[in-house]
Amino acid sequence: MAMNTDKAYIFGMVIGGGIWGDAEDYFHIRLPFKQWGSYFKNPQRASQITRDIMNLNNMFRSVYGITVQYDTDAGGVWNVICEGDTTELRTDLAEHGISCEGEMRKNTSITKITAALVDDFMKRRFIAGLADTIGSTAPSQRRFTEDKQIISFELSGFNFSFVCDLCRLFYSVNCLPDQILWNHPNFHSAKNPHFKGWKKGFKLRVLLDQYAQFGAFAFKTKAESSKENLQLQHQKNDAVLCPELNVSATASCVHPAEHDANLPSCIRGGHYLHNRHVCAVLGCENAPYGAIKKMFADIGELVNPFPILCKDKIGKIEKVISDDPLLANRTYQISAVSVKSLYDNFQANNNALLYGNAIKTGYPISQIMQGIAYIIAHDNEIGVTRVKGKYTDLIERHLAINQNLSVELRKPNLLTPLVIMGNGRGALVGARNPAVYKKLVSVATDNEYKLCVRPITEGDLQNA
Amino acid sequence: MRNEASYYPEIQAFIEAQLRSNFLASNRRELFVYWGIGELKTNLQRIISEHPNKCACAAKFAKRVPPLSLDIFALITDGNKFELLILEVKLVKSAGLGEWSQLVGYCLVSGAKYGLLINVDSGGSPRLTQMLHTERHISHIQTIVNDELREHLFGFMQWNSTTHNFEYSNLGFIKSLSELSKRLASEFATG
Known part of the structure; x- marks a missing residue:
């Protein structure tokens, strides 16, 4: 199967929101629009979303002969119900090493499929499919003030490599991600090691200025919402290359879930000072390695074996x-x-x-x-x-x-x-106790950027 | 208020990018798309003189084609073979049989194999929609001209000026740009 631009869009959608069961003639694409897409909160937008979904019907029918319907609820979750012979779609995805099982974005590797996107245009079609499913353009997506509007790609689960590949894909079309939030306790529960609800998912956030220039949407609702958000800005924002980022960190506590079995082995057991620290441990070519290493000098200030609060x-x-x-x-x-x-x-x-x-x-x-x-x-x-x-x-x-x-x-x-x-x-x-805490930290033998923190003992505190 | 001609550049850019991208993915080599707006014969000759290496294959055709005033057309070539794509771009509440007939007429007269009726931000009239659903032959026409079989394939799509993207109607023989790309790829397969 040769990849094409329509398939690239469909693959983006299916991978972004596809949920498969046992049936061979049915799957659905979950659009987690929440309040932004709720007919209860915004009936006019909801009506436009139905139009966007019905346009998908023609795309799916013309490319794969699959028909599309939808259902939704007041909470703003939309399900694009796809029915018909899905064999060709499954076969195409299988060629890229993707099996149609469960919630796809949680267990799919996009390494092979992104390699098949031959040029920037095809990459943008794939990105548009993802943006229409998991790209949030809710007005709350901004960095500190309205002057920095964001589109946030939000994923649950522990598919670190998916996020890494997606970030690389953005980079490859010159659409530089602004922030990355990893689904890890050091970021979702940096102060409290006893907080069990830390699994809040990943966020890959791109400045809307960047996305308007290099990204794409096929949903009119998303494109309009993105334009509305952009109008709130009083200035243009330039993105910064990752290696040039100014990385600064505040102290985070050691969380028992750093050893959570759901975390990939290369991440598990490590303590992370900054989201870009994870990028370095994952070996991303764009990670700010120098800035991360620099932080290690103050490690006793940045790690706390106790609850910070x-x-x-x-x-x-x-x-x-x-x-x-x-x-x-x-x-x-x-x-x-x-x-x-x-x-x-x-x-x-x-x-x-x-x-x-x-x-x-x-x-x-x-x-x-x-x-x-x-x-x-x-x-x-x-x-x-x-x-x-x-x-x-x-x-x-x-x-x-x-x-x-x-x-x-x-x-x-x-x-x-x-x-x-x-x-x-x-x-x-x-307490802050940098001289003692520093002694708890060691560098992993297999990765010079991965920091491991051993539990603190009474002896550590007494001998300080 | 924009007129239909103001949409030509974005529509051209989108179609060209899709065709080139898809051809690269399927045939692992470059496809060349050259655009003309207005009169066909003069524009074809201009394109050929500007790109002789890539477009020489269309020289004979350009000589015999009659003068014809069009919205937009594209000369699509891999350097060895070529095809002509005519776009009939409309900015109307609903595109009807009149617009469809215009496109069909242009393609039959010029010999262009591919024709797309494109309405900006709107769809087709109920009559046209029904006709394209039930009368398949009006989007796949074969003619014999000088003992030579000619095939003409048509599609109807909507240009979304907000998303800068095509919305397919599933009407006509050419249902998507990827399908158009696939046909071009197989025609140019031998290089």
Whole structure:
């Protein structure tokens, strides 16, 4: 089978959203449009989406003789139902090493198929198929402000190589990805090693300026939405080549899911300081290797074997402590501390470290204040464990009502996490202790960019 | 307000890119697409004089073809063989039999094998749609001219000016650009 531009588009769609079962004459393409495509939220757009899908019908019929229908729900998930003899489509995909099983983007390698896209035009047709399925043009897709509008390609699962190949494909048509978010606990739960819901998926984000120039859509709804978003910008944005990126990182905690069996073996067991650090470990030719290596010099500042900030109901925090002998076997000095005095300290220096035992050690006051905000908040001021609005606003609001507000602080005899309690809630704040933490980190024998962190022991803390 | 001629460049660029891309994928070599807007004979002669190495194969044809005023046409060649594609681009609420007949007439008179009726941002009239569904022969016409069998293949598509992309109608013999590419690839297969 020779690849062609129509097939390239169809393959992009099928790989982006295709879900296959046992039936040989049926599969569907899931379009996870969420609120953006919900008939409940935006009936006019929903009506246009139906038109876009019916146009697909003609494309699928003319190329593969497959007919297309759709269903949708108020949540904005659209299913393109594909019926007919799928043998030819399956055979074509099989030629590129792709088997039609389950949710394709979760288990498919696109290495072979992208190699068959002979020129930029054909590549763009494939990208358009993916963009129409998993490319989000929701207005919330922006970097910090409306001046940097984004299209975000969103994937669930653990198909790291898919994301890597897709990123390479963008690169090859001069459409430089702006940000990449890997489905890894170091990014989805960088502060809290006890957060189990870290599997939030991958995001490959491209500036809309770039995508408008080098990418494509076939869905009119996506093209229009992308144009609307672009109009919100007051400036043009240029993309930066990955090797020239300025990479900076903040500390992340060691998460037990770094060893999750779902992670590919080359990633599993590693700790990652930055999303581009994953690119380097995966061996991407565009990764900013120099910048990543440079970060290794400050590794003790960037890795924390304890929670940086873990907030939860008091019972769960107590269980975290009792389950970990290093935390359970501490003696804690318990005191009631004035929120106002801590907040005054924070305002004087929000980078201050409290209760340390040496230079550059101690508990970051900014994390302590976030923990306190969670603890003193009324029930209607928090989501699950997240304070609604700015945490400093919440603290000021409460102090304005009660200047004598206090929380219970449990200070351990070694620099294990500080415990803050009150109001039926608790928070753990991990200390900075770079000299000790640095000793926990080693470089993997098979990959000079992969960092492994061993568990911290009482001895490490005592001998500091 | 744009007129139909303002869409020519984007439509030309898209078709050319698809044909070249698909030919490269199937035949592993380059395909050349040269465009003319307006009168056929003069434009053909111009194209041949500008690209003698690639278009010499069309010289005889250019001599005998009658003068004919067209919207757009493409001389498609691999350097050894050539085919003519005529586009009838419309910017109307619904393209009807009149537009279809115009395209068929141009192709029959010129001898062009391929013809596409393209309506910008709109589809076809119910009458044309029904005719193309049921009367297959009106999009696949064979004629005998000077004892020589000629074949004419037609398709009807919609140009989406927002996405800069074709939306297929599934009407006519040529249902997609990839199908057109496939036919060209097999005709030029021997090189």
